[in-house]
Amino acid sequence: MAAREGSRKELGNKAEDVAARYLTRQGIKIIARNVYSKGGELDLIGMDCEVLVFFEVRFRGPSSFSTGAESIGFTKQRRLIRAASFYLHRHGLWNMQSRIDVIALAPGTVKQYRIQWIKNAIQANL
Template identity: 35%
Template structure:
């Protein structure tokens, strides 16, 4: 179901939301368990926090409709990776999760309009 508010959101935000929903379904189908989606604090946002067995997985999702500006995963640079690591420490503190083995993944989605999305899951890359 869509609402008028959904249609008035900028296209890049709608693309990102669709990509994050697809990434969550994809990762769940791979056996991971979602703990948080779009977790926010004043310092920023984590797209997906999951578990893979006893490993905490923090996943950044990047969705693009074209690769004219490079593949989606290239949007995650070192400053973004450092911010994700800081936010992970904050998420653990806020959720009472002790330090556990943690993996940082990227799900990169290329989703041209009216085409089937191409999903790439890059494990342990940050």
């Protein structure tokens, strides 16, 4: 079981690497990765012009019944909102415009990965 958990973590890290490279090419400046707090984990944090963006990265393999975006249930959404709120509070950034986006990755047919970027995927009054 430990080997499986290790490979799952490695897969998650690889997905975050792919997402970070993709976002950088799209003009996002990545400022933090894997930020842990009482609220939960934030996979990537970046700047999109003047907007602070919290990114949730999801990878689903070819045998998955749902997409990465579909896999984010109510409980996970609530954790992301809490983690983003905690980050804003801890860094004194309450007045900064922010949003929570989802980067969904899946194996591609033409390219190695299919990447779906859903801006403002999780609505909150941050």
